Amino acid sequence: MSRANVMAGALGSCVAVGLLAWALVVGAAAASEAAATTEGPGASQTGSPLADAPQTGRAGVRAADAAELPTRMLEDELAGVHGEAQRARIRRGLSQVAARWRPSDGDAAQFARFVREQFAGTQQDQDALFARFERNLEQIFGHGLEVTRQLSVPLHVDEGAIAPYDEMFAAWSPTAHVLDDLFANKLAFVALLNFPLTSLEERTRDGASWSRRQWAGTNLAENFRQRIPAAAAQAVSEASAAAERYIAGYNLWMHHVTDARGRRLFPAGKRLLSHWNLRDEIRASYAAGREGLERQRVIQRAMERIVAQEIPRVVIDNPAVDWNPFTNAVTRSAVNDAPPTFNVPALPPGAVDAAREPDTRYAIWLANFHAQREVDRFSPGQDTLIARIFESERQLPETRVESMLEQVLGAPEVKDIAALISQRLGRPLQPFDIWYTGFRALGDHDEAELDRLVASRYPDAAAFQRDLPQILQSLGFTAQRARYLADHIVVDPARGSGHAWGAALRGAKAHLRTRIEPGGMNYKGYNIAIHEMCHNVEQVFSLNDVEYYSLTGVPNTAFTEALAFTCQHRDLEVLGVAKPDAQAEAMRALDTFWGTYEIAGVALVDMRVWRWMYANPDATAAQLREAVLDIAREVWNRWYAPVFGVRDVTLLAVYSHTINNVLYLPDYPLGHMIAFQIEAQMKKAGDFGAEFERVSRIGTVAPDLWMMQATGAPVGPDALIAAAHEAVASLR
Numbered sequence: 096m097s098r099a100n101v102m103a104g105a106l107g108s109c110v111a112v113g114l115l116a117w118a119l120v121v122g123a124a125a126a127s128e129a130a131a132t133t134e135g136p137g138a139s140q141t142g143s144p145l146a147d148a149p150q151t152g153r154a155g156v157r158a159a160d161a162a163e164l165p166t167r168m169l170e171d172e173l174a175g176v177h178g179e180a181q182r183a184r185i186r187r188g189l190s191q192v193a194a195r196w197r198p199s200d201g202d203a204a205q206f207a208r209f210v211r212e213q214f215a216g217t218q219q220d221q222d223a224l225f226a227r228f229e230r231n232l233e234q235i236f237g238h239g240l241e242v243t244r245q246l247s248v249p250l251h252v253d254e255g256a257i258a259p260y261d262e263m264f265a266a267w268s269p270t271a272h273v274l275d276d277l278f279a280n281k282l283a284f285v286a287l288l289n290f291p292l293t294s295l296e297e298r299t300r301d302g303a304s305w306s307r308r309q310w311a312g313t314n315l316a317e318n319f320r321q322r323i324p325a326a327a328a329q330a331v332s333e334a335s336a337a338a339e340r341y342i343a344g345y346n347l348w349m350h351h352v353t354d355a356r357g358r359r360l361f362p363a364g365k366r367l368l369s370h371w372n373l374r375d376e377i378r379a380s381y382a383a384g385r386e387g388l389e390r391q392r393v394i395q396r397a398m399e400r401i402v403a404q405e406i407p408r409v410v411i412d413n414p415a416v417d418w419n420p421f422t423n424a425v426t427r428s429a430v431n432d433a434p435p436t437f438n439v440p441a442l443p444p445g446a447v448d449a450a451r452e453p454d455t456r457y458a459i460w461l462a463n464f465h466a467q468r469e470v471d472r473f474s475p476g477q478d479t480l481i482a483r484i485f486e487s488e489r490q491l492p493e494t495r496v497e498s499m500l501e502q503v504l505g506a507p508e509v510k511d512i513a514a515l516i517s518q519r520l521g522r523p524l525q526p527f528d529i530w531y532t533g534f535r536a537l538g539d540h541d542e543a544e545l546d547r548l549v550a551s552r553y554p555d556a557a558a559f560q561r562d563l564p565q566i567l568q569s570l571g572f573t574a575q576r577a578r579y580l581a582d583h584i585v586v587d588p589a590r591g592s593g594h595a596w597g598a599a600l601r602g603a604k605a606h607l608r609t610r611i612e613p614g615g616m617n618y619k620g621y622n623i624a625i626h627e628m629c630h631n632v633e634q635v636f637s638l639n640d641v642e643y644y645s646l647t648g649v650p651n652t653a654f655t656e657a658l659a660f661t662c663q664h665r666d667l668e669v670l671g672v673a674k675p676d677a678q679a680e681a682m683r684a685l686d687t688f689w690g691t692y693e694i695a696g697v698a699l700v701d702m703r704v705w706r707w708m709y710a711n712p713d714a715t716a717a718q719l720r721e722a723v724l725d726i727a728r729e730v731w732n733r734w735y736a737p738v739f740g741v742r743d744v745t746l747l748a749v750y751s752h753t754i755n756n757v758l759y760l761p762d763y764p765l766g767h768m769i770a771f772q773i774e775a776q777m778k779k780a781g782d783f784g785a786e787f788e789r790v791s792r793i794g795t796v797a798p799d800l801w802m803m804q805a806t807g808a809p810v811g812p813d814a815l816i817a818a819a820h821e822a823v824a825s826l827r
C-alpha cells in the first residue's frame with residue numbers, strides 16, 4: 096500500500112496509495128523507493144520511552160556525543176525561564192533532540208543556542224508552531240506526491256508506449272531525501288524539541304484520554320523518530336532490490352516439471368512465478384478433478400524442494416530441462432515450448448548439471464537482516480526491525496498479534512470447516528488443501544454473461560467516471576455525499592490490474608486506476624474497480640474530513656484493505672444483478688476464515704524466523720535454512736497436523752514475501768480480522784454510507800483505539816470466528 100509499492104508494481108492484486116503519504120515518505124527514512132518497500136508503509140510511527148533515555152552500547156559514537164551535550168544544564172535553565180510546569184516537556188524534548196544530534200549538527204554551544212531559540216514555552220507559541228508545521232508539511236508532502244503522481248502517469252495509465260525516460264522520471268521522487276533535508280536544516284529538531292514521541296505502550300494505555308490535538312502532536316513528532324544515515328538506508332534499499340530481482344525471476348516452466356513417473360501434466364508454455372502463480376495453480380486445479388489432484392501433488396513437491404533448497408539450480412526459469420521433483424532428476428528437454436522472445440539459457444554439452452541451488456533464498460533473506468542491523472544502530476528505542484514494524488507501523492505488540500493468530504489457528508471451527516472441505520472433495524485432506532478455494536462461488540451467474548454486461552455498461556474509463564455517483568448511492572451513500580466523493584475521484588485507465596492512488600494535499604483528487612480491456616471493462620476488472628474505488632472513498636474522507644493534517648489516514652494497511660473489502664463483495668448488488676444471499680455470505684465467511692487459517696501459519700513462521708535471526712545474528716545461510724525448515728515444521732505440527740493428519744510439512748515457508756517484503760505477512764490475517772469487525776459494525780449500524788464515513792474520519796490513532804471508536808471493541812479475531820461459526824451452523 097505504500098507509494099513505493101506502486102512505483103515498483105510490487106503488489107499484483109491491489110495497491111492503494113496516498114494514505115498520509117508524507118508520513119510514508121518520511122517513514123521510509125529518506126531512503127530510495129526500494130527501501131520504503133522494505134520498511135513497509137506506516138501511517139504514523141510510535142516507539143518506546145527508551146527513545147528518550149541516554150544512548151548506550153550499540154549506539155556507539157552518537158551516544159558519546161549525546162552524553163556530552165549540556166542537557167541537564169539546559170533543562171534547569173529553561174525550567175527557570177518557562178516555569179517548573181514545563182520541566183517534563185523540556186526534559187523529553189531535550190532528550191529527543193540529543194539522541195539524534197550528530198557532531199555535524201553543531202557543538203555543545205550550538206546545541207544550547209538552538210534549544211534556547213526553538214523551545215516554545217507558552218501555549219500560544221506551541222499552537223503557532225503546531226499550525227505552521229501542519230500547513231507546511233502538507234505543502235511539502237502533498238505537492239511532492241502530486242509531482243510524483245504526474246511523473247509516473249505514463250507508467251500507470253494506459254496511454255501509449257512507455258519511453259525509457261518515462262521510467263527515469265517515475266523513479267525520481269521530490270521527497271526522497273526530505274527527511275535528510277529537514278534534519279540538515281534542523282526543522283526536524285524543532286519538531287522533536289516541542290512534540291513528544293510516545294511509545295506504543297503509552298498510546299495504548301493513555302491514548303483514549305488524549306485530545307485530538309494531542310494525537311496530532313505526537314503523530315507530528317513521530318515523523319522524525321528515525322534518522323538513518325544515507326549509507327544504512329542505501330544498504331537496505333540494495334538488499335531489498337536484490338531480493339526483488341531474485342523473486343521476480345523465480346519461475347518454473349511447468350510443462351517441464353513432471354509427475355513421479357515422468358509424465359507431463361501441464362500445458363506447453365505455462366510459466367509460473369513462485370510462490371504466487373504456483374499457489375494459484377493449486378487453487379485453479381480444484382476444478383480439474385483427478386487430473387487437477389495430480390497437478391497439485393506435483394506443485395507441492397516442487398514447493399518443498401524450493402524451501403529446502405534441493406531444487407537443482409538449472410531448473411529455475413529454464414525451459415531447456417525437464418525436472419522430476421519427486422526423484423529430483425534433471426534431464427535435457429526434447430520439447431521447446433518457450434516463446435521466441437524468451438532467451439533460453441544455453442546448456443553445456445554432456446550431462447545436465449543437477450547441483451542444487453546453493454541456499455541463495457536464505458542468503459538473500461540474511462542480507463536483508465544484515466542491512467536492517469545497520470538501521471538498528473540508529474533507531475533509539477527500536478533497535479530491531481521487529482520493534483520498528485510492530486511498534487511503529489503495525490502499532491500492535493508482537494505478542495498480541497501472535498496470540499490473535501493462534502486464536503484463529505486453534506479455533507474449534509477449523510476442524511468443522513476441514514471436515515466440510517474433505518466432504519466436498521470426497522477425499523481426506525492433503526497438505527496443499529490449505530489453499531482450498533471451493534467456497535468461492537459466483538452463484539448462478541455465468542462469468543461470460545457478467546463480462547458482457549459490464550463491458551456494455553463501461554466501454555471506457557469515462558463511462559465508469561460518469562457512473563460513480565450512481566455506484567456510490569447504490570452502496571448506501573446519500574446523493575449529496577456521493578456527489579462530493581465523485582468530485583474528488585478521477586478514473587484513469589490502468590496499465591496493470593488497477594490501484595487506488597490517494598492524494599496527500601487536501602482538495603487534490605484521488606485517482607482510481609482501473610483496467611479497461613479493448614472491448615470494455617470485464618467482470619474481473621469491475622470487481623477490482625469496486626475495491627479500489629472504496630480505497631478512494633476512504634482516502635477522500637480520511638484526508639479531507641479529518642480536522643488535523645497529522646491525523647489524516649487510517650492506522651495501518653490492514654485497515655485500508657478492510658474498508659475496501661466491505662464494498663468489494665457487494666459488486667453484483669451494485670451492478671443490479673443480485674444482493675448476496677445467506678448462502679453466498681456463508682461461503683464468503685468460510686472462504687475468508689480458511690484463508691486466514693492458512694496465512695496465520697505463514698505469518699507465524701515469518702515472525703519466528705526474524706526472532707531466530709536476532710537470536711542468532713551470526714548464522715550462515717545454511718543454518719538459516721535449517722532454522723526456517725524447523726520453524727515451518729513446528730508451526731505445521733502444532734496447528735495443522737492434527738487437522739490434516741500429516742506431520743513435518745514445510746509448505747508454510749514458501750511465501751516469497753518472506754524474502755522480498757520483510758515481516759509484511761502478518762498484515763494479511765490482521766486485515767481479514769479487521770474487515771469482519773468493521774463489516775459486523777456496518778451491519779449493526781444499518782447505514783453503510785454514514786458508517787463508512789464516520790469510521791474513515793477517525794484518523795491515525797492507535798489501531799485498538801480506532802477499533803474501539805469504530806466498533807466498541809479492540810482489534811481481534813472474534814468477529815471473523817463468529818462469522819465462520821454461523822456459516823458452519825447454517826450449512827448443517
Ligand SMILES: [Zn+2]
Pocket residue numbers: 109110111626630655656659
Ligand atoms: Zn486493496
